[in-house]
Amino acid sequence: MSVGEIKEAVGKLTPAELAEVSAFIAHKEAKDWDAKIDADFAPGGRLASVLEEVKADYKAGRTRDLP
Numbered sequence: 001m002s003v004g005e006i007k008e009a010v011g012k013l014t015p016a017e018l019a020e021v022s023a024f025i026a027h028k029e030a031k032d033w034d035a036k037i038d039a040d041f042a043p044g045g046r047l048a049s050v051l052e053e054v055k056a057d058y059k060a061g062r063t064r065d066l067p
Contacts, residue, residue, distance in 0.1 A: 013021065040047040057063055 010018065010021065039045050041051050042048065
């Protein structure tokens with residue numbers, strides 16, 4: 001199905017159906033974002049070294065509370 005076909009189908013939805021589809025998309029986007037963040041901070045991930053640095057700073061007492 002093409003994006004154009006999806007847009008056309010969305011235009012034919014009732015308000016309740018549109019709300020259901022919108023909630024589905026929002027939930028999917030949130031799950032995808034969470035998975036990306038988890039992968040970035042996992043061992044070998046893009047931000048794993050940053051997380052290890054932060055943990056080391058915290059353990060060494062080189063952090064402070066936010067105001």
